[in-house]
Amino acid sequence: MKGVQLVLVLGGATFVGGFLYFFHKRRSRRRSLRELSKPPKDNWQYVGTLEEIIMYPIKSCGGIELQEVLCEKSGIKFGHLKDRQFILVNEDDKPMFAGAQPEMLKIKPKLINDDEIEVTAPGMDPLILNVHQLSEGRKEVIKAFGKSSTRLVECDSYFGNWFSKFLFKKETAVKLFMMSNNLKNILFRKNWKPNPYMVLVNESIMDLKDRLPNTIHHWQFRGNFVINNSQLPAFSEDSWKWMRIGNEAIFQYKAPCYRCILVNVDPFTAERSPDFEPLRTLKKYRMKPGQIEPEMGIYFNLYKEGSVKLGDEVFVVI
Incomplete structure (x- = not known):
């Protein structure tokens, strides 16, 4: 009986010891990974100067050259305007891509102020996109594109129809979505990618x-x-x-x-x-x-x- 008890005690001690060793190794590995993800204090080398800054407010459309921007995890930011802040979605509920629809590159944004752009395209009257007005009274929706998803605001159909008329010569073929201005909601989504x-x-x-x-x-x-x-x-x-x-x-x-x-x-x-x-x-x-x-x-x-x-x-x- 005593032999059995001794075996149980030794087995339990071995299990606890193994568990503690595993826990220690995992903590050490996590600590090492955190240290590796930090920039070094030294060894920085000068490689040049920043010559151009370009922000693309509408994904796959034209860009805007800027003099100074704020860099956030969600991308370049100028006032309340952000890089790839607007997304055009087709009738199949997929983001539109200029590689498949080259005419998108003729859609040119122009900066009006830090929360508003003017959008032009050949044969179209200018369209004004104001990030505050577009989100006013509109509910956020969660859109999944591929393996990632984020919170977006679906803009009024008037705006999507403008892009649809230019790209497809008809209405309702395109929807315009805008990235949520609530960055906290975006960052705390598990599958959100910066x-x-x-x-x-x-x-x-x-x-x-x-x-x-x-x-x-x-x-x-x-x-x-x-x-x-x-x-x-x-x-x-x-x-x-x-x-x-x-x-x-x-x-x-x-x-x-x-x-x-x-x-x-x-x-x-x-x-x-x-x-x-x-x-x-x-x-x-x-x-x-x-x-x-x-x-x-x-x-x-x-x-x-x-x-x-x-x-x-x-x-x-x-």
């Missing part, structure tokens, strides 16, 4: 241009930030792990930007390249084994909020 910041480096753009038979414009790559430094080797940004712009905003590397057919569309005429450029050239030298799309530019997630302005110095950790 908008990444797309960064281009001028030297990499020039390297690509030198390989092409015809000229292109860097707006075809729809970057939020363009960084310039004539001393940088082309595509040196591939190795950046952290980025700081100015004295406040810090960003952490997320992923390369894999390019699709959208880069073949001229952002000014909305015409596709008959030569499948620049995607064809990118595929010759910017694809790794196993990839089906070439890389151009990099995505960063925001680590620390802050304001950035043109001319700010840019530092990175490799």
Whole structure:
């Protein structure tokens, strides 16, 4: 009997010890992961200056060049206006994409003030989008696009019909949604994903241009930030792990930007390249084994909020 008790005691002690060891290892691993996710205090290298800031208020439509913006986890913010704040949804309840509907690039936003834009398109009267008026009296809805979902406000049909008339020459084919201004509601959704910041480096753009038979414009790559430094080797940004712009905003590397057919569309005429450029050239030298799309530019997630302005110095950790 005593032998049985001894076995039980030893077994229990072994179980408790194993549990405590497992718990300790898990806590240590979590602590290590937290430490790895923090930017280092040293080893920051100067790589250039911020040359352009571009915000795209309506997803897959034209952009607005800005002098200074606030960087938040939900993306670039200017007053109450945000990057990709508005989304056009088709009759199949899917977000519209300029790669499939190039005419969307002819829809041009213009800044009126910090909560209002004017939207123009060929043959259409200007449309005013005011973020406060659009949300007034409208209920938020949860929309799921792919694996992520967020809270949006469905704008009055008058606004969706404006886009529908231009793109499809008929009414009711398009709905306009606006991102919720209640950032707290967005951030605490488990499957909400922050908008990444797309960064281009001028030297990499020039390297690509030198390989092409015809000229292109860097707006075809729809970057939020363009960084310039004539001393940088082309595509040196591939190795950046952290980025700081100015004295406040810090960003952490997320992923390369894999390019699709959208880069073949001229952002000014909305015409596709008959030569499948620049995607064809990118595929010759910017694809790794196993990839089906070439890389151009990099995505960063925001680590620390802050304001950035043109001319700010840019530092990175490799």
